[in-house]
Amino acid sequence: MTSTNRPLPKPDEDSDEFWRYCSLHELRMQRCNTCGHFRFRPSVICPNCLSTEASWERLSGTAQIHSFVVVHQQMVVGYDQVPYVIALVDLDEGPRMTTRIVDCEANDLSIGLQVQVTFEDYTDDISLPVFVPSKSRV
Amino acid sequence: MSLAGQYAIVGVGDTKVGRVPEYSKTGLALLAAARAIDDSGLSRDDVDGVLTSQMGGTFIYSLEIATKLGIQPRYTTVMELGGATSVCMAQQAAVAIEAGLANAVLCVHAQKQATEGQRPRHGGALLRGFDEFDRPFGHPGATAVHALAARRHMHLYGSTSEDFARIAVAERLHASLNANAQRREPITLEDHQASRWVIEPFRLLDCCQVSDGAGAFIVTSAKRARNLQKPPVYLLGFSQFHPHRFISDQNADLTSTGAVVSGPRAFAMAGLSPKDVDAAELYDCFTYVVLTELEDYGFCGKGEGREFIKDGRIEIGGSLPVNTHGGLLSQGHVEGMMHVVEAVRQLRGNEVEPARQVEGAKVVLVSGHGGQMSTHGSLILGTERP
Structure with missing residues (x-):
């Protein structure tokens, strides 16, 4: 368990399932039972068809880097070890999310690079989904 | 009918921009607003609409600004569109006047980040989505x-x-x-x-810089604008x-x-x-x-x-x-x-x-x-x- 003063998410009625699955090291997102659209961030309604029926489906955890930046100055409490990499990743199932790319050299990253989810444990209830470059990369 | 050219900005005002520790955010807003009224040639009593940005989440803030200027507005609201707020206030002012809600709308924004720091402008709840899905990753x-x-x-x-x-x-x-x-x-x-x-x-x-400062402008009808002290600047x-x-x-x-x-x-x-x-x-x-x-x-x-x-x-x-x-x-x-x-x-x-x-x-x-x-x-x- 990572001891930290980092800001942690405070799940609410809409998102507590998402974070509960993360704590089990499963990346799950809501998939609309009506139109099949995966959505993120969690919501009571499908932004594609407005259906309220959805299931929490497990994702492959594979994604591509949509964009990434290298933070060189401490700007967030608990993130005093710079530089580190923040990214937007496009999950294979469609949704995009903000995350960090870990266990990598920033110089080795590029847009389109395949990455795989892994989890950082902070508390019994909160694990953050972060990504590492996929081992299969050339 | 198109609103092109039917409304105009007739007054502008601002304060020093940079570090301005001697005034509060509200103080800066009021100074800029009073300067805009003076610049317009309208009297204070002609101003019957007030729009402000949220400026930190004070409850019914636009009316606090209006009241401190001695205005009992026929039309007021707080607008929050981040950096698009000022441009969109001009549009909202024209639409409100067109609808008969007001005759002259004062639009105000102030900022106090240089001396108060870049703490979240909002009480916290309004940044919820960011705090849950961005900031925890060091964003x-x-x-x-x-x-x-x-x-x-x-x-x-x-x-x-x-x-x-x-x-x-x-x-x-x-x-x-x-x-x-x-x-x-x-x-x-x-x-x-x-x-x-x-x-x-x-x-x-x-x-960008991190600043203190305020600005304001007043929108009224092109017809009213014709007889004021400065050349009208039309919303085309x-x-x-x-x-x-x-x-x-x-x-x-x-x-x-x-x-x-x-x-x-x-x-x-x-x-x-x-x-x-x-x-x-x-x-x-x-x-x-x-x-x-x-x-x-x-x-x-x-x-x-x-x-x-x-x-x-x-x-x-x-x-x-x-x-x-x-x-x-x-x-x-x-x-x-x-x-x-x-x-x-x-x-x-x-x-x-x-x-x-x-x-x-x-x-x-x-x-x-x-x-x-x-x-x-x-x-x-x-x-x-x-």
């Missing part, structure tokens, strides 16, 4: 958002940090000519390239488009702003095109945003911004001076309000330092851009009604 906010966008633009269109430098240098040149600018010492392309990384691909000189065209709340939305396009929709609509309303624009006051929280806005508004094609900005084209004296006051990058960050104030002064003529007056300016484009490239407002101002 500090606007700088990372726009750096992510810039990286994507660099990847797709080949733009570079050196291109961003040209925008920083041009705006600093303009600020050096503006007595009310926070940063006036000129910089070079080399200075930009030597400045430290903040969030790569952004260097320190890609980032306006539009808004707000594509997404967070750039992690899977449909969010990081390499364009809402201007791709609001820009053409505003030009169509005005009966004008980009080639008619004499100067552009473009929201510039980071250098990259100016680059993509130039493309989105059609001054050049997508990906051609880096060529467009070469050879001093966006400097005063060039064919399209951009951010003639120095913008958020160098004049200071009053969340887009000073872009509106500057456009009005440029169009009136004889109100800014002669060295940064755009000769014969008749049409000025103003943009506002807020959140995670979330909100966008377009406003085309001019000296002549269509």
